[in-house]
Amino acid sequence: MTASPELDTLDTITSIFWVVVAFSGYVFIHELGHFLAARRVGVRVEVFSLGFGPFLFTFRKGETLYAFSLVPLGGYVKMAGQNDLGTDPNTGKPYEYSSKPPFQRMQIAVAGVMMNFIGAYIAFTAAYMVGIDVVPAVARQVVKGSPADKAGIRPGERIIAVNGSPVRSFNDLQPLLVTRPGREAEFVIEDADGARRPVALKPETKGNYAHIGISPDVPIHIGADLEVAGAFVRNVVKSGPADEAGIEPNDILAAVDGEPVRDGEAFQKRIAASAGDVLVLEVRRLGALLELAVTPKSLKENAPPMIGIEFTTAYRVREVFSGGPAEALELAHGDVIAVEGITAEKRTKADSGRKLSLVARLERDGAAVSLKIPVDFDETRGMALAGAEMQEPLRLGPLDASVMGFYKTVDFTKLVLGFLRGLFTGLFKVGDLAGPVSVIKFTYQASQAGLGALLLLFGFVSVNLGVINLFPMPPFDGGLLLFLLYEKSRGRPLPKRVQEGFLLVGVVLLLMLVVLVTSNDISRLFDGRGM
Template identity: 25%
Template structure:
């Protein structure tokens, strides 16, 4: 139950902040955002505020912001159609009733001759006296079909009408907010837990760790391991990681006395899929506001470097996809992090947020990075790519991503449950 709750909270936060970035900068550019969704598939819960419908959907595999002009737009009303018109106080059309006009006795029924809901915002139509009239349409008018209202999107409210810079920022804002979230989480971590200090010293011990069982204590100053002098936390952890399941002798200073403590590191899968040792200790810490802020930025940068290193190894074939986690794998790792305590879970959440930001910026069709590539090509060409061709590329990219997700998920199931 703790694992499920942790997954819901962490993924909900990561997806929410990512999509909020898109939403905020799109709205600042004047783009009509029809829907802000967490998840995909059928709606579980929804409410409308201002122009946007906020929804929670069944499948927790991400989210989206539906901006006007990105998807096929309004219902196509052709000459000869009969529609009902409802007017506001200043005489402009506020509602266009496409069908079920009998349910709207207040509507004036007309036969459309010409309609432009994007640029001119007019309807030319014949009224019940067969007179051709021209009606002005309110920029926030609604189309009512099957009693469902959809706000029209004049050209200046559509995604495609905005400058290259405005569109690029609206797309880039999602991943950017994931990096911001990671920095904030890590600053909070450092303020609560302290800033890790690069000293060869024993910090907090895990009760299940090899260090605790061997008799090491918090505050022990590690002088050497197997006779090799040590000066930093990084040097000490490097020796530990290189000796899984091998007894190593810690020479430590405790209360002015030098002791030798044999420890056998446990084994786990390392960053690059190889076996590494660990003994269940945290680095020593200190508390500082300025240092915590610095730690938030530097640790986020460290996570970014690690992720790019792994991606590089995948591209060059040095790293197997067997070590890439999908939803099932991440669920299990989140459970393990939750079991280790809130501070480990915070660092895991920050790492996931950085990972989400980077993956979304990769130049892959259907991802934010792929969309930025098309915007960049438009800037170079001086004109946009054909929307149908771009849509086809994104569709193929999305299909391939779903296929990859299925493969990775199957690997996760094999690793954890078979």
């Protein structure tokens, strides 16, 4: 059964609505902190606006004009006696921002950041109370020779905690590991009988990610004896070496310089070790065999040599077992199969699990057709054709959710700080930064996954905004705090021209950052990624 176009359109409109609400909330909650702190110390708030631009409608309560503005992305607070530098000329009126002592103005400045962290904690706690779908932190597969394997972690065992922080899902692991490159981490592991033991291991860093050598993917078998037939080309980077050599999507790269392709990782290493060398690829295209010459090269600065393809593994059927999905689909000896993706029907109230299917390309006798293979995890015969993450619902009571909310806020704060530190140490690159386009994209995706996922993302973005606003340069709150600390320690503010100079530099740097991260976002949307 498929959803009607009307329902798809309604889902899209609903998701866009939540994108606008969430994006407004990211900034609005920060400004709410400034508003509440200003009221607390007796500063008159002249305008509190949800959104920017011309007012759509307003109402006044007390001395504050509350406004809903044309562009509903964020908001702002206008206090009496304040401009972009922090102060207007002091007229001596007690309700003006500029009339307040430095310590009270510092409270107003830091309140926005504090509200970001409080909002993140509330969002994380609410997410766990509402319920989210998670991939359990179970080692379904353990890579031989990996840190996990050497530490004695076995398939089926569950990770309970890392460095004292509780782990409820696989997604909890990366923030706990990525900030500790090359450093040992303390794990708590639970075996199938429920017994727990401490395990110390040192994660490996590959690119921007920390790995310990476990996978949450459950192997998917189709009831057939399979052998690797080569690398199935899913996409070709335009003007890359593979494109120039004549390689096309849906080609199967069967051999390199006469050596059969039997392992994807070994194939990648062979390409990466062949910069400037001419490689002869044996290419299978709908039964026809071609020989094409390709020369790997770096497609980006400091990137390893590539030929510019996205690929997955292609398999050849050697034998079909009775009673399995392969027999039901009438697969035969010699058929070549490549998995193109995995689909999951949306969960309904009557269905507590996801109905997964493999979308595969079948080649037989020089022709190709598309197959949809129902996933049966009880089938274990033959080589696994693919792997799938098995999600399960996670819903906690108020106490457990509040504990997880606290740890999530702390762990994500460490993650953001670790990322910023990694930019200066070389662990991360400026190309890894994400901007508003990515935030909108992630928010849209989260809104389609459910309220819990949207709350988790809201918390993560709030943590990011809180940390970034502590940067000690105007127009960030951290810059204003620096000015106020100077004023409190010296008994007088910085000269206005000095403040203006710092503000100008800060605004220019901020605009450059916005251009950079937006460029990164656009590159991710259109950049073909492969090897």
